[in-house]
Amino acid sequence: MELGSTHDVVRLLEKIPELDGYKIELIDGNIVMQASAPPIHNFIQSHVTAAFVTRGWWSMTEQALMSPRPGFEPKPDVVVTAMGKADDNANPLPADRVELVVEIVSTDKGPDYFKKRLWYAASDIPLYLLIDPNDGSCELHSEPRGGTYRTIHQSQFGEPIPLPAPFDFVLDTSAFKLYPPR
Numbered sequence: 001m002e003l004g005s006t007h008d009v010v011r012l013l014e015k016i017p018e019l020d021g022y023k024i025e026l027i028d029g030n031i032v033m034q035a036s037a038p039p040i041h042n043f044i045q046s047h048v049t050a051a052f053v054t055r056g057w058w059s060m061t062e063q064a065l066m067s068p069r070p071g072f073e074p075k076p077d078v079v080v081t082a083m084g085k086a087d088d089n090a091n092p093l094p095a096d097r098v099e100l101v102v103e104i105v106s107t108d109k110g111p112d113y114f115k116k117r118l119w120y121a122a123s124d125i126p127l128y129l130l131i132d133p134n135d136g137s138c139e140l141h142s143e144p145r146g147g148t149y150r151t152i153h154q155s156q157f158g159e160p161i162p163l164p165a166p167f168d169f170v171l172d173t174s175a176f177k178l179y180p181p182r
């Protein structure tokens with residue numbers, strides 16, 4: 001395999017069996033590898049995914065995304081799209097097919113709060129839900145314009161998150177848990 005770009009390096013790393021337990025992303029031109037997430041993170045991810053799947057949406061975990069914006073190939077914790085928009089099995093999935101991305105913050109808040117949020121907005125992904133089990137907060141970012149989200153709805157674990165069209169349902173966060181103290 002001839003390596004022509006950092007995206008090619010990501011594809012190569014994904015093929016190495018010893019790295020199967022790692023999430024490999026391209027963030028701001030840098031390849032980032034993270035070990036598997038802890039149970040609370042994975043529970044929240046499963047809960048959110050199920051909320052969309054049961055309503056007829058395609059909800060995928062750690063699906064690689066691509067847009068004309070260079071230097072990024074994130075794998076959000078959850079990607080939601082309408083049925084049919086991923087039927088061609090494109091991988092990475094073009095960001096213009098995505099209705100919502102969800103990131104569940106681990107210990108390093110920088111990528112989720114800043115770098116990924118800016119890329120998602122610049123790629124015109126309509127909704128970005130940031131869930132932070134460090135402090136029990138949620139932020140629903142909407143109305144991307146000019147590389148930023150114009151609206152942010154903040155809430156705490158236990159409070160419902162009203163999701164606008166095309167979803168038009170309330171995401172229940174009452175089962176979400178905080179990470180234990182370190």
